[in-house]
Amino acid sequence: MDPDREKLPGGDEEPHDACKGKGGIHSFVESMALTSTWLFSLAVIGTGIISAILFLYGFLLSLAMAFQVFTGFTLDITAVKNYLGTSIQIIDIFLVATVFYLISLGLYELFIAKAPLPGWVEIRNLDDLKTKLLGLTVIALAVIFLGAALTLSEGTSILELGAAVGIMIAAISGYLWVRH
Numbered sequence: 001m002d003p004d005r006e007k008l009p010g011g012d013e014e015p016h017d018a019c020k021g022k023g024g025i026h027s028f029v030e031s032m033a034l035t036s037t038w039l040f041s042l043a044v045i046g047t048g049i050i051s052a053i054l055f056l057y058g059f060l061l062s063l064a065m066a067f068q069v070f071t072g073f074t075l076d077i078t079a080v081k082n083y084l085g086t087s088i089q090i091i092d093i094f095l096v097a098t099v100f101y102l103i104s105l106g107l108y109e110l111f112i113a114k115a116p117l118p119g120w121v122e123i124r125n126l127d128d129l130k131t132k133l134l135g136l137t138v139i140a141l142a143v144i145f146l147g148a149a150l151t152l153s154e155g156t157s158i159l160e161l162g163a164a165v166g167i168m169i170a171a172i173s174g175y176l177w178v179r180h
Helices: 025-071 077-111 126-150 159-179
Strands: 005-007 013-015
Touching (some): 126 159
């Protein structure tokens, strides 16, 4: 009997390792499976870097805006509207940074090891990650619209932006409703 073959309960002899000694697609898939942790580590690190950069960028914008408000303080309502619009856009940056952070941790959780996720975050599969991303996309779209509405100058129509945002939110909501 060949040492690389094993006797199965039914009496048939089958190779112990079906991919052993085979080239082509079998070795490619085997190599890919062995390196998948490394590949997903790249995705985790990449999304983590994007998240950190966005958090830093939002923080620096907050400091710059605070400096601008205190050095050029005025009681003009237009300045206040611009301040509110910029503040909402900065909050949007922090929300997007949070999405990238959660995606980074979610990829780590799904493909590498247990992740230190907050208790309210439950990621069991890729659909959970997509749902979180789409949910935050809806919030980000609403925030973008609010920021645009606050900084709207007279004579400018916001109807097109509002319709586009509404259509996107409806499409995302419809997708999430159908999926769940």
